[in-house]
Amino acid sequence: MSVHSSASLIEREQQSLFQVYRRLPIAVQHASKCRITDVEGNEYLDFLSGIAVSALGYGHPRLVDAITRQAQAFMHLSNVFYQEPQIEMAELLLQRTGYSRVFFSNSGTEAMEGALKLARKWGTLNNKTEIFAFTGGFHGRSYGALSVMDKPLYKSGMGPFLPNTQILPFNNSIALKNAVNESTCAVVLEFLQGEGGIVFAEPDFVNTMLELQEQYDFLIIADEVQAGAGRTGKFFGFDHFMVKPDIVTMAKGIGGGLPLGAILGTKRVESVWEKGNHGTTFGGNPVACAAGIVVMKELAGGVQQNAHDVGCYLRENLSVLQQNFPDIIQEVRGCGLMAGLKLSTSAAPLVEALLKRRVIANATAETVIRLLPPLIATRKDVDEFTAAMQDCLKAHRG
Ligand SMILES: Cc1ncc(COP(=O)(O)O)c(C=O)c1O
Missing domain, CATH: 3.90.1150.10 (Aspartate Aminotransferase, domain 1)
Known part of the structure; x- marks a missing residue:
């Protein structure tokens, strides 16, 4: 070199x-x-x-080896084909987390974009429109992600953003209670905020959110792009709480250095998307998934x-x-x-x-x-x- x-x-x-x-x-x-x-x-x-x-x-030798071998076999096919590494990676994620379905993206922001679309489609089917998120959250740089963030540096001069989205103060149960109702489609949050300064959701706040979900039946979207994939010593950051969000976004560590993101959904949302509703050319790239498989195995090992x-x-x-x-x-x-x-x-x-x-x-x-x-x-x-x-x-x- x-x-x-x-x-x-x-x-x-x-x-x-x-x-x-x-x-x-x-x-x-x-x-x-x-x-x-x-x-x-x-x-x-x-x-x-x-x-x-x-x-x-x-x-990491096993990571480098897996990537090299996969690149030699095939590097990209598109989602027109069935590909073993992608399916194995999805199975590993589902076995590890108990979720029901996976969609692979290339990045965290793209995972959030898809998660918001999945929630919106679910909301359309259930007559719910409003999406809430919180101050200090970071979800990426695309329009959907920016619409559920508050930091002026990332947003100023670049609007308008998605309608029917609103930012509430993080860890403020009263503001949350005052905001959500029957028309609430989803609440988006990092249970452990990274960019926001390494700030955990408070147990009271999480409990209020769960009680409100019980009452109003909205979706909880957890952004695990930074805190997920074992970083906090548990697989998800939200595993430090008694909670199972309906939709989870992942990226960063899950690809071990290659661009890999994922949306995970529970049974509640597994049939919301129909064929053609969402997609990507590169997402679930076999080399990135081969890397992801090693990451999953090493985490468990x-x-x-x-x-x-x-x-x-x-x-x-x-x-x-x-x-x-x-x-x-x-x-x-x-x-x-x-x-x-x-x-x-x-x-x-x-x-x-x-x-x-x-x-x-x-x-x-x-x-x-x-x-x-x-x-x-x-x-x-x-x-x-x-x-x-x-x-x-x-x-x-x-
Ligand atoms: C919590 C969280 N969500 C989403 C993103 C966006 O991920 P990406 O930069 O891969 O689009 C980040 C990136 O820092 C993040 O920390």
Whole structure:
């Protein structure tokens, strides 16, 4: 592989791509397990994993092998054909979750788009129109997804959005009670908000939602794109509650690094779509599904348990940091390997300081450092992160 200096790559990027991303100043040469090496040979500990995508880390041998073998057999056919990897992946998901049907997409936003269409069609059949979602939620960049989000940066100047959608304050049971009624078609939420700052739904709020569902018979759509696929130590983020949403969206970690998304539905919605109602050319791509099969098997074979165990260890470490730096760290958030440090100050300078110590994390919701390491991360990786974080906090305090 040819080596380019970071500076030349950065300049070429600026001349060739729409400038929508705030990239880290790292041009990557190679990645392995939880480490990224840049073109200058510097090695970074990656506690972001491609924003919760590289669940098995980089270069996982069984993943690489499965992808290679599938690419040699066939790389793309379209959904005109029956394809073993797609069907096996669907079966694994259904066996693991108890859901009834799967639709494969390529991304999280596309899964949400389909989930909203599925809910709308169900609503048409049941005379229900209104869709509610919550502040702080993140569901993607397409119009359906943006219509169920509130953040101005993502939306301003790009309306109009879908009608009959409304954003309610997250974790506010009273607002929810006042909003839903017989015309409610669906409620969309992340039970554990990622972009929103690693914020769990509160048990009272979830209970209110379930009582209202009992009363008004709407659908619950859970966005598990970030919290799903074992990241929190359970398969779904909502598995931390006694709840079974009617529709679930997945993506990110489920493809282990290849573009794979999924919509899961219960029996309630399994016959809502008829042939031709929804579709995609690439969704359920056999190579992506071959990767997904490995992810599912590895999760069941110990990786999800690792996310739980190493996640507990991470939480203990973060709690010690909080005790030592209570003036900077207000709260330790999250579960498993989806963690957040809520700060009393802007998170960006600390994220920059971490990067100088060759540790990658990111800032979200302005004051939260978000940690999304690969699910194969070890206690040693956590120790290394903790030492770097401690250094940064000391330096920050001055
Ligand atoms: C919870 C959640 N939903 C949906 C999405 C959108 O996924 P994608 O970027 O694959 O479209 C994201 C992406 O960050 C996400 O975190």
